[in-house]
């Protein structure tokens with residue numbers, strides 16, 4: 037029978053044998069998967085693991101600073117890189133969802149490669165790939181055409197010439213969380229909702245600007261904080277807000293407004309392959325909607341997404 041302790045002992049031993057005295061470089065995302073994978077590798081090889089955490093300007097409000105702090109507390113050897121402008125430049129004028137993913141993927145590889153090249157003699161690339169990522173990538177490559185180009189599995193650029201080490205690629209998300217808790221990773225990281233690599237870029241329909249990111253960060257923050265304050269966060273598998281590329285008429289005082297619409301999305305799921313929308317309490321939705329409209333400049337309407345996957349997807353892009 038699978039237990040997290042058995043998994044940890046076996047995996048750490050395996051990693052030690054495989055990696056020996058080599059150096060490993062690894063990109064951290066702030067999510068559960070990369071954090072747990074890094075902690076396992078760190079257990080095995082200690083200071084020979086070099087982590088890079090990139091601020092792509094598409095993270096949630098305050099996330100970069102808070103998560104970087106947690107990583108340091110966990111004893112990881114981590115470099116934080118502010119690459120916000122580089123990503124905004126790479127995304128300028130791009131509206132197509134797959135083109136955004138490609139631009140972000142390429143920018144990430146460039147930034148990461150710059151950092152990796154500063155380190156001498158690195159042989160391995162650590163990755164937080166989990167089992168559903170492997171499955172979904174295989175199906176994405178199948179004849180049914182590209183659904184969404186997830187996760188860059190197998191998509192390593194040749195010039196990096198590193199061997200990949202993926203200690204979690206046989207686990208499901210709930211098992212990753214169990215391992216994370218057994219490794220004493222803070223609950224703020226282990227219990228965190230999944231968040232897509234391209235971040236808020238695929239929740240801003242249309243082109244990306246720093247100003248739109250700021251608006252969506254404020255909306256998302258009110259929603260996520262609200263879920264936490266009302267004890268709902270842990271009942272939801274993933275939640276977030278989407279900034280729509282349309283304006284609608286509203287009224288404030290005796291002024292007519294013509295401003296943005298945001299959609300809120302909260303789903304239940306096991307592995308993201310299928311998902312159901314969550315019946316959040318009306319009182320909660322009403323309160324959050326008021327808070328968003330009153331506090332976030334440029335937003336005058338909030339809608340709630342009641343679509344399930346399939347046929348919708350979790351993300352809007």
Ligand code: XMP
Nearest residue numbers: 185186187230231232233234308349350351
């Ligand atoms: P969809 O929208 O396909 O999302 O139902 C399923 C899960 O995958 C996440 N997602 C991504 N994660 N890169 C990622 O790392 C991506 O390009 C990407 N697209 C979707 C999504 O947040 C959900 O958890």
